[in-house]
Amino acid sequence: MSRVACIGAGTVGRAWAVVFARAGYDVGLFDAIEGEVERTAIPGARRTLELLAENGLLTEDVDTVVARIKSASSIAEAVTGAIFVQESVREDVAVKREVFTEIAAHAPAEAILASSTSAIPGSEFLTGFPHPERALVVHPVNPPSLIPLVELCGTGVTSPETIAAARQLMTDAGMRPIVLKKEIDGFILNRLQFTLVAEALHLxxxxxxxxxxxxxxxxxxxxxxxxxxxxxxxxxxxAPDGLQGFVDRLGPMMRQLGAAARTDYNWTPEQIASAHAELSQRVPLDTIAERQAWRDRQILALRQMKLREQNV
Known part of the structure; x- marks a missing residue:
């Protein structure tokens, strides 16, 4: 069985462990906080796998898949023998550089080295070690154990072979990869998401x-x-005549509204506090975990519907 390493066992890291274990890989999972993997990550992975099983999205029994996830006592132990390494530590360039220096020192030379960074261009921290052509950003949507989209973005020195191999591995693991042609801050999903959120704050x-x-x-x-x-x-x-006809008729309005949108809106602390208060009435803070579980069930129900459509 091929081995994958996940570095960082927070929400994203443990979700990646589920993705790879479900796909049949042995997973070495490491976190800098001692005991975090056994205390929270593996139990959390089990709960996710149970949810997937309840929704018919797991082809093996939960215990079999969980058994593939093993706690590692160090980065070196986690990446030894790995064909693919997925880093999911905090969004700090200095921390990521340090982590990847250690990953590169111990991982096999042919291993693909990937980062889950959600906004930092990989060229800022994925080139300062031997063979940087094997490194790239593999940015998921949180949690990747439930949402399949993943963005692949090279650093400028990432080899085409690395991108192709990462794309195939992600596809084989049940993910839906897209490939960015060049670097941009925030990649694609977050630029779209945060642009919408900024205009929502303006409105x-x-x-x-x-x-x-x-x-x-x-x-x-x-x-x-x-x-x-x-x-x-x-x-x-x-439009009956497709995109061209739609833009021919509505293009001026699209440009006008786009120019009027305030993606740089300078919201105030008071406005955020007011929105927070309204949201807290709808979803009290002590019910967030319950609402997250409901959200996850909704995501899986939608995925089931989409899978049925694809199989018709």
Whole structure:
């Protein structure tokens, strides 16, 4: 059985361990906090696998998959013999450089070295060790154990062979990889997500609507289309003559609204506090874990529906 290493056992790291163990890999899981893997990560991975099993998305029994995840006492132990290493430590360039220096010193020379960074370009920390052509960003959506999209982005020195191999490994592990043609801060998903959130803060902050209204626009509006088709295909289907006709007719309005949007909106602490208070009434802080579990069930129900559509 091939071996994969996961460095960092927080929410993202343990979710990656589930992805790889479910795909049949032995997983060496390491965290800098002593005892974290046994205390929280493996029990958390078990709960995720039980949820996947309940929703028909696990082909083996939970114990078999959990048994593939082993705690490692050091980075060196975790990466020994690994064909792929996924780093998921905190978003700090200095910390990531230090971690990858150690990973590169102990991992096999042919191992692919990947980072889960959600915003930092890989060229800032993935080139200061031998054979940097084997390193790239593999940015997931949290949690990758439930959401398959993953963004692959080279550093400028990453070899085409490394990107192709990482793409194949991700596909074989049940993920849905996209490949960025060049680096950009935040990659694709976060640039789209944070742009929408910034305009939402502008609309709420200037009194056009409430946070609850914004969420309704997404959940009962845009998301019902976006769950199956993206914005390009939405536009293509919204006109009898496709995307070209849509833009020919609505292009001026698109440009006008885009120019009026405030993605650089300077929200105030008071506005955030007000939005937080409204959200806390809808979802009290002591129910967040329960609501997260509900969210995860909703994600899996949607994935089941999409899988049924693909198999028709």
């Amino acid at each position: 709420v902050g200037e009194g056009y609507c409430t946070p609850e209204d914004i969420d309704a626009v997404l959940t009962d509006g845009l998301a019902l289309r976006w769950a199956s088709i993206g914005p390009f295909e939405v536009a293509h289907l919204n």
